[in-house]
Amino acid sequence: MEVLRLLTSNYVINVGFVAWFAAQVIKTLLAFIPTKKINWERMVGAGGMPSSHSSLVCAIAVGVARTMGYSSPEFGIALALAGIVMYDAMGVRRAAGEQAKVLNRMVIDFKDMFQMIREEFDALARGERLEDVEEHMQTKRKLKEFLGHTPLEVLCGALLGILIAIIMPI
Numbered sequence: 001m002e003v004l005r006l007l008t009s010n011y012v013i014n015v016g017f018v019a020w021f022a023a024q025v026i027k028t029l030l031a032f033i034p035t036k037k038i039n040w041e042r043m044v045g046a047g048g049m050p051s052s053h054s055s056l057v058c059a060i061a062v063g064v065a066r067t068m069g070y071s072s073p074e075f076g077i078a079l080a081l082a083g084i085v086m087y088d089a090m091g092v093r094r095a096a097g098e099q100a101k102v103l104n105r106m107v108i109d110f111k112d113m114f115q116m117i118r119e120e121f122d123a124l125a126r127g128e129r130l131e132d133v134e135e136h137m138q139t140k141r142k143l144k145e146f147l148g149h150t151p152l153e154v155l156c157g158a159l160l161g162i163l164i165a166i167i168m169p170i
Helices: 001-010 011-035 052-066 073-090 091-124 151-166
Strands: none
Touching: 001 011, 011 052, 011 151, 052 073, 052 151, 073 151
């Protein structure tokens, strides 16, 4: 119980958690609007609008600035880490997500090709002719494609984190 009291008494941890949670809730709501279905994976998953990573690190940086001062070494470290996380979200993780899309498409194409060959062979063995079945197996994806963020998603996440850190009392 003492650990929980210690964690909830830390403003920087609290503001970071609130900013992350707010971004995840917004992300889940934005995914709900077009589909009218709640996708609980959006509540904990990476990628999407707004960036919860950016929200978290920017809230922590502003929280450190508010508690330790803008000239403190702690703020410098928090600001540098926020920059690295946001750069990574737009760069490396986004590129990995794009590569996952291409690889998923390749896997589906290969599955479709082999499935079509098999079905055509079976149909020919029965004396029939199959039509194109390309759409048949395009529903399953293996690699996670929501990994990174667009610059707008990172900006919105950063602004959300900064706003939460400013309005949340110390």
